[in-house]
Amino acid sequence: MRPDSPHEHDDVPHGHPHPSADPHAPLPADARALRIGIGGPVGSGKTALVAALCRALGGELRLAVVTNDIYTTEDADFLKRNGVLPPERIRAVETGCCPHTAIRDDISANLDAIEELEAALGPLDLLLVESGGDNLTATFSKGLIDFQIFVVDVAGGDKVPRKGGPGVTTADLLVVNKTDLAPLVGADLSVMERDARARRGELPTVFLSIAADRQATPVADWVRGLVAAAVR
């Protein structure tokens, strides 16, 4: 599943981790981090999911995060403030009002950020790329990531899976977040589940409340499976 990495490091210095700084065994020389894109509408819980994955996986995988805020370094700052990941493992990319362009049509700034992280930190197991909040049509380029997660929330209404769009339809994992709010907004989770299955066929969907499950356990387990399969 992992495309060959077009590594072009000519103008980026190669960094080497200090031998005592990293407890993990190095990957084979040609292996690169598994890259997972996290997309979805503004406020659905992308940053909350990134933070939860950092809590769940930060101790077992060498991981780093690239954020693509529409407007600020808000998401990167949130992650740093919450101490889920050391600041040197987080980079923010500015997208010039075009969050979808930066993850799909012109991915250069994101590739640069990834390469800078790899140069500074040494080999990584997992890279999470959070897109700037966008609409239901935004998807990641396969030149940037290996797998994508699309995050929608219950508060956005139970019609979202039915509306479809490439994110809902084709993401490798659909996360329906904020299930804790379902009673408050009158959303019917069984309708969302049925519509998601109709849109997505065999592709997996998980229902989640990151507010209640601070480690986003089902998503973390899905990621663990991908990393294990990629390393082999």
Place this chain on the structure above:
Amino acid sequence: MDTTLLLLADGRFPAGGHAHSSGLEAAVAAGRVAGLAEVEAFLRGRLTTAGPVAAAFAAAACQGISPAVLDVELDARTPSPAARLASRRQGRALLRAGRATWPSARYDDVPHHPDGCHQPIALGLTAAAAGLTAEQTALVAAYGVLTGPASAAVRLLGLDPYQVQAMLARLATACDEISSDAVAAAAGGPPSDLPSASAPLADIHAETHATWEVRLFAS
């Protein structure tokens, strides 16, 4: 080579430009640019200062002048560290796209720098790899100086896109002249004699912009 020229000049060529306003965002925030008339003045300013420098250096790199020498000369013409970084970042993005699109040994000369290679040099090398002439290269450079911030202006100010295109059409002759003058400037003489027009306010804008906590564009 017309189609190749259009490919490289196209705003859809994935060279990272969409994230840069080339100082326009800072000028808007400072209240200096608010509408179409000011955008036109801003672009004329960019075209007559950044334009000749970018076009001449791109043409020189295309013609095989040492990229390492050009790199030092461009640093000397770019006093603002933030503007240097923006140029290098865009050059790096352009080279990534250029290498994938037109593979060539021409890229072997890219100067090594942690932030990347200055954009006009990257453009010259990419254009050479694509088989374009110095004239075409200078034109792409000058055109990019105009269209980058013009596209940012539409997004930042919500301007009427038709009026912005009409304004670009008004600037077309000036853009042609800047690029042909730049080719002439790049033809003779040592690299130190290449154009060195500058605008102190642009440098100040670049430096203030880099300190903002909240911004839409990378430059």
